[in-house]
Amino acid sequence: MITKVYKINRDNIDTDKLKEAAAILQTGGLVAFPTETVYGLGADAMNPDASRKIYAAKGRPSDNPLIVHISKWEDLEKIARDISGKAKKLADAFWPGPLTMILNKKDQVPKETTGGLNTVAVRMPKDEIALRLIEESGCLIAAPSANTSGRPSPTLAEHVLKDLNGRIPLILDGGEVGIGIESTIIDLTEEIPVILRPGRITNEMLNKVIGEVTIDPGLISEDSGVKPKAPGMKYRHYAPKAGLVLVEGEEENVIAKINALTEELQKHEKKVGIIGTDETVSRYLGDYVISIGARKDEEGIARHLYRILRDFDELGVEMIYSESFSSQGIGQAIMNRLLKAAGHQILEV
Ligand code: TXA
Ligand code: MG
Numbered sequence: 001m002i003t004k005v006y007k008i009n010r011d012n013i014d015t016d017k018l019k020e021a022a023a024i025l026q027t028g029g030l031v032a033f034p035t036e037t038v039y040g041l042g043a044d045a046m047n048p049d050a051s052r053k054i055y056a057a058k059g060r061p062s063d064n065p066l067i068v069h070i071s072k073w074e075d076l077e078k079i080a081r082d083i084s085g086k087a088k089k090l091a092d093a094f095w096p097g098p099l100t101m102i103l104n105k106k107d108q109v110p111k112e113t114t115g116g117l118n119t120v121a122v123r124m125p126k127d128e129i130a131l132r133l134i135e136e137s138g139c140l141i142a143a144p145s146a147n148t149s150g151r152p153s154p155t156l157a158e159h160v161l162k163d164l165n166g167r168i169p170l171i172l173d174g175g176e177v178g179i180g181i182e183s184t185i186i187d188l189t190e191e192i193p194v195i196l197r198p199g200r201i202t203n204e205m206l207n208k209v210i211g212e213v214t215i216d217p218g219l220i221s222e223d224s225g226v227k228p229k230a231p232g233m234k235y236r237h238y239a240p241k242a243g244l245v246l247v248e249g250e251e252e253n254v255i256a257k258i259n260a261l262t263e264e265l266q267k268h269e270k271k272v273g274i275i276g277t278d279e280t281v282s283r284y285l286g287d288y289v290i291s292i293g294a295r296k297d298e299e300g301i302a303r304h305l306y307r308i309l310r311d312f313d314e315l316g317v318e319m320i321y322s323e324s325f326s327s328q329g330i331g332q333a334i335m336n337r338l339l340k341a342a343g344h345q346i347l348e349v
Contacts, residue, residue, distance in 0.1 A: 005157060005171045010128050018129075021170055022137035025050075030057055032146040032160045033133055034174035035125040037098045037183050037199070039160050039307070040069065040143030040155035041168065042133070045079075048110040051142050053071065056172040056177050057167045064231045065115030066142040067100050068122050068185070071134040077119055079109050079140065086210040087188050093209045095124040096131065096177055098200045102187040113142045115231060123183055129174045144232075145182060146171075152238050152306035152341070159310055179334050180303035185230055186213065195219075196230035198333040200302070221337065237340050240309040242273065242317045244342040245298065248324035249349035255283050257349045258321045262286045265319055273312040275322035277301075288315055292323075298330040307340060 006017045021031045028050040031042050041058065045068045055062050059078035072075055073091060076083065080103035087101055105120035114120050125131065134141055139297055145153035148163040164171075184199030186206060193213045195203060206213045210340035218228030228234050245261075247254050262272045273288040281291040290308050293300035312320055323348065327335045339346065 001166055002293050003161060003168055003171060005161060005173050007173045008027045008129050010174055013129060014255055017172070018132055021172055022139075024169055025133070025137040025139045025141065026346045028053070028055060030168045030170075030299050031133070032125075032154075032157075032164065032171040033130055033143075034157070034172065034177055035069070035127045035130045035143075036177060037125075037179045037181065038155055038177055039146040039157065039171075040125075040141070041146035041160075041164070042069070042141040042143040044137075044139040045069075045142035046108065046110065046140060048112040051110060051112040054142065054144060057150045057164060058144065058147070060144065061231075062112075063115045064144075065117055065121060066113050066144050067335055068109070068113065068120055069130060069134060069141040069143050070122060070124050071131045072124075075124075075134075075140055076103075078124055079106055079311055080104065082124060082189075084188055084264060086193060089209050089243055090186070090188075090206070091124070094205075096126040097124070098126070098183040099123065100183045100185045100197075102185065103190060104189055107306075117271065119187075119189055121185065127174065127177075129172055133172070150237060150239060151180055152240065152309045153308050155303070159307075162310075176303075178303070179205070179299075180306060181337055184333070187216075187229060190248055194229065197233055197255065197296060198227065198336050200330060200333065202329050202332065206330065220252060233340075236295050238306065238309070239341045239343070240317075240320060241313045244309075244320045244322060244338075244345070246322050246324045246338060246342050246346040248346055250282065253349040255280060256322055257347065258323075259283075261321055270319060271315070273315065273320040274316035275308060275320065277323060286321075287315055288312065295325075297324075298334065301325065302330055302334055305337060314340045 100123040183199040185197040187194040274286040278294040
């Protein structure tokens with residue numbers, strides 16, 4: 001299969017290209033498209049065969065459910081039951097935007113889309129291309145991140161092409177995404193809503209709108225006996241091909257430790273990548289040192305993270321050392337992804 005890539009100008013969307021993408025979805029095919037978080041790999045959520053194709057293209061385990069993307073509130077009522085006042089408040093506050101809600105599903109939603117669960121994950125994305133694609137196709141679009149299973153999520157169309165070339169017919173290229181890490185997931189089927197995956201919408205932001213929220217213990221625990229409730233969070237994920245180790249502590253100690261570790265590996269002719277910040281990059285010795293941004297600019301750090309992990313893969317780096325970040329606010333999502341990519345390898349210095 002040839003994979004076409006269409007550049008789409010968000011401010012002046014080419015209707016012919018959009019119609020071609022919509023036709024593929026309507027006939028049960030796959031289209032990759034940008035959202036404000038990461039690129040998604042879309043299929044008609046109500047068509048079980050179409051959903052199955054997503055799992056095949058990504059090499060995704062079939063028990064890992066998909067997020068259904070909608071463009072208006074009424075779409076939610078087609079697929080979810082028991083929509084609570086809290087769900088309404090969250091939608092008013094954060095949709096369209098990077099928040100996914102878990103609700104009880106209606107019978108019409110195929111089990112293929114929900115990985116066999118009786119609940120459904122729903123999100124209204126903010127990207128104009130994504131919204132127009134949903135409307136033009138008349139489909140609710142099931143879409144996981146458009147990467148091969150286990151790889152970092154794509155923040156550029158080039159990343160999608162790298163992973164899925166020849167496996168899908170079309171990629172809509174809307175340039176670099178704005179947020180760079182996947183949506184926050186909140187489970188509203190529990191009395192007290194539970195955050196299953198941290199993201200750009202932080203605990204504090206959710207708390208302000210609906211009061212108490214808790215965090216899935218399976219997310220925080222390193223004990224593999226505690227399973228996260230979002231099936232996708234249990235896999236080693238967001239991972240580069242190289243090993244990744246985080247180093248945490250006082251800035252001076254971190255720099256010294258990373259430099260020492262790097263020198264040691266370089267003696268053995270290993271290619272080492274270092275993830276530093278604008279404040280520190282000039283002080284590292286490695287051959288491949290990349291700044292993830294200014295320490296204060298958490299939005300920038302989130303946006304650059306996956307691209308850097310992929311860039312190191314392209315460079316053939318065998319080991320990556322990274323600075324560690326605060327776990328407050330958006331930092332919680334950044335550290336969640338970094339720790340998972342590192343398989344929880346963290347050195348305290
Ligand atoms: O930002 C995003 O959410 C991106 C863009 C494309 O919208 N999508 C995304 O999808 O990250 P994916 O498939 O890579 O991650 C979806 C996560 C998985 O961890 C999955 O297990 C969880 O959502 N999930 C989906 N449905 C669920 C459900 N009914 N109950 C619990 N977790 C669910
Ligand atoms: Mg994913």
